[in-house]
Amino acid sequence: MHTRLEAWPRAARLKRQRLIRPLFKRKQPGTYSISAGTIRILYRTVPRALTGTDAPIQAGFATGRQPSAVQRNAVRRTLREAFRTSPLRHALPVAPDQALTLIVLCRSRKDSAHAQLRTDLHRAMEILSSRLSR
Numbered sequence: 001m002h003t004r005l006e007a008w009p010r011a012a013r014l015k016r017q018r019l020i021r022p023l024f025k026r027k028q029p030g031t032y033s034i035s036a037g038t039i040r041i042l043y044r045t046v047p048r049a050l051t052g053t054d055a056p057i058q059a060g061f062a063t064g065r066q067p068s069a070v071q072r073n074a075v076r077r078t079l080r081e082a083f084r085t086s087p088l089r090h091a092l093p094v095a096p097d098q099a100l101t102l103i104v105l106c107r108s109r110k111d112s113a114h115a116q117l118r119t120d121l122h123r124a125m126e127i128l129s130s131r132l133s134r
Contacts, residue, residue: 010112013052014023014060019101034127039079039127043102045094051101052061053115056094059083063106074116082118088125093132100132 011118014020022028023042031044044062059077083089083104094100104124106117 003100004094008080009055010073011055012058014058014101014103016052019051019058020060020103021062023040023103028099032131034124034131036106036124036127038106039124040105040107041122041124042103042105042129043078043100045098045100048099051099053099055099057089057092057102058098059101060103061106062103066110070120074114075108079104079106082121083125086120086122088129092125102128 011125023044025031028044031048034041034043048054048056061076061083063072063075063079066075092100104121108117
Protein backbone atom coordinates (compact mmCIF):
# COMPACT_ATOMS: atom_id res chain seq x y z
CA MET A 1 0.00 0.00 0.00
CA HIS A 2 1.23 3.48 -0.86
CA THR A 3 1.97 5.73 2.13
CA ARG A 4 1.03 9.36 1.62
CA LEU A 5 3.52 11.95 2.82
CA GLU A 6 2.39 14.88 4.90
CA ALA A 7 0.67 17.28 2.51
CA TRP A 8 1.39 20.99 2.21
CA PRO A 9 -1.27 22.52 4.53
CA ARG A 10 -3.98 24.58 2.84
CA ALA A 11 -3.50 27.43 5.30
CA ALA A 12 0.17 27.69 4.27
CA ARG A 13 -0.58 28.04 0.54
CA LEU A 14 -0.27 31.53 -0.87
CA LYS A 15 -3.32 31.87 -3.13
CA ARG A 16 -4.79 35.35 -2.71
CA GLN A 17 -3.97 37.77 -5.51
CA ARG A 18 -3.98 40.73 -3.14
CA LEU A 19 -1.07 39.09 -1.31
CA ILE A 20 0.77 37.82 -4.40
CA ARG A 21 0.63 40.95 -6.57
CA PRO A 22 2.64 43.21 -4.19
CA LEU A 23 5.48 40.67 -4.11
CA PHE A 24 6.18 41.32 -7.79
CA LYS A 25 6.07 45.13 -7.53
CA ARG A 26 9.67 46.21 -7.10
CA LYS A 27 8.83 49.65 -5.74
CA GLN A 28 6.32 48.35 -3.17
CA PRO A 29 7.63 49.34 0.28
CA GLY A 30 8.35 46.37 2.52
CA THR A 31 8.85 43.90 -0.35
CA TYR A 32 12.28 42.28 -0.52
CA SER A 33 14.15 39.79 -2.67
CA ILE A 34 17.01 37.38 -2.06
CA SER A 35 18.84 35.05 -4.44
CA ALA A 36 20.92 31.93 -4.01
CA GLY A 37 21.98 29.98 -7.09
CA THR A 38 18.89 29.21 -9.15
CA ILE A 39 16.48 30.19 -6.35
CA ARG A 40 14.99 33.62 -5.82
CA ILE A 41 12.65 34.39 -2.92
CA LEU A 42 10.34 37.40 -2.94
CA TYR A 43 8.93 38.11 0.50
CA ARG A 44 7.14 40.57 2.74
CA THR A 45 5.38 40.58 6.07
CA VAL A 46 1.74 41.55 6.34
CA PRO A 47 -0.76 41.72 9.20
CA ARG A 48 -2.01 38.19 9.83
CA ALA A 49 -5.62 39.37 9.56
CA LEU A 50 -5.07 40.03 5.82
CA THR A 51 -4.19 36.40 5.12
CA GLY A 52 -7.49 34.99 6.31
CA THR A 53 -5.72 32.15 8.16
CA ASP A 54 -3.75 31.72 11.34
CA ALA A 55 -0.67 30.41 9.47
CA PRO A 56 2.51 32.39 10.24
CA ILE A 57 3.96 31.64 6.77
CA GLN A 58 2.21 31.45 3.41
CA ALA A 59 4.32 30.34 0.46
CA GLY A 60 3.87 29.95 -3.27
CA PHE A 61 6.17 28.22 -5.76
CA ALA A 62 6.83 29.06 -9.40
CA THR A 63 9.26 27.84 -12.05
CA GLY A 64 10.65 29.30 -15.20
CA ARG A 65 9.76 27.83 -18.54
CA GLN A 66 10.85 24.23 -18.65
CA PRO A 67 10.84 22.15 -21.82
CA SER A 68 7.61 20.47 -20.73
CA ALA A 69 4.85 20.78 -18.17
CA VAL A 70 5.96 17.47 -16.69
CA GLN A 71 9.41 18.88 -15.89
CA ARG A 72 7.94 22.16 -14.61
CA ASN A 73 5.63 20.28 -12.24
CA ALA A 74 8.47 18.04 -11.06
CA VAL A 75 10.60 21.09 -10.21
CA ARG A 76 7.66 22.70 -8.39
CA ARG A 77 7.05 19.51 -6.38
CA THR A 78 10.74 19.35 -5.47
CA LEU A 79 10.73 22.97 -4.31
CA ARG A 80 7.56 22.51 -2.27
CA GLU A 81 8.86 19.35 -0.60
CA ALA A 82 12.28 20.89 0.14
CA PHE A 83 10.60 23.92 1.71
CA ARG A 84 8.12 21.82 3.69
CA THR A 85 10.80 19.54 5.15
CA SER A 86 13.33 22.29 5.86
CA PRO A 87 14.05 22.80 9.56
CA LEU A 88 14.64 26.49 8.81
CA ARG A 89 10.95 26.92 7.93
CA HIS A 90 10.02 26.57 11.60
CA ALA A 91 12.88 28.82 12.71
CA LEU A 92 11.91 31.85 10.60
CA PRO A 93 11.26 34.71 13.01
CA VAL A 94 7.73 36.06 12.46
CA ALA A 95 5.91 38.36 14.91
CA PRO A 96 2.72 36.87 16.43
CA ASP A 97 0.44 39.40 14.72
CA GLN A 98 2.30 39.22 11.37
CA ALA A 99 2.46 36.68 8.55
CA LEU A 100 5.34 36.09 6.18
CA THR A 101 4.21 35.83 2.56
CA LEU A 102 6.74 34.58 0.05
CA ILE A 103 7.12 33.27 -3.47
CA VAL A 104 9.93 30.82 -4.22
CA LEU A 105 11.04 31.14 -7.85
CA CYS A 106 13.27 28.71 -9.72
CA ARG A 107 15.12 30.72 -12.34
CA SER A 108 16.77 27.83 -14.17
CA ARG A 109 15.63 27.14 -17.71
CA LYS A 110 17.41 23.82 -17.92
CA ASP A 111 16.50 20.63 -16.10
CA SER A 112 18.47 21.32 -12.91
CA ALA A 113 19.42 18.48 -10.66
CA HIS A 114 16.90 18.19 -7.85
CA ALA A 115 19.74 18.00 -5.30
CA GLN A 116 21.03 21.39 -6.52
CA LEU A 117 17.54 22.92 -6.12
CA ARG A 118 17.42 21.66 -2.53
CA THR A 119 20.89 23.07 -1.78
CA ASP A 120 20.06 26.46 -3.30
CA LEU A 121 16.73 26.62 -1.45
CA HIS A 122 18.43 25.79 1.86
CA ARG A 123 21.02 28.53 1.26
CA ALA A 124 18.30 31.04 0.33
CA MET A 125 16.34 30.18 3.48
CA GLU A 126 19.47 30.74 5.60
CA ILE A 127 19.78 34.21 4.08
CA LEU A 128 16.08 34.85 4.63
CA SER A 129 16.32 33.77 8.27
CA SER A 130 19.29 36.08 8.92
CA ARG A 131 17.52 39.03 7.25
CA LEU A 132 14.30 38.51 9.20
CA SER A 133 16.15 38.27 12.51
CA ARG A 134 17.68 41.75 12.05
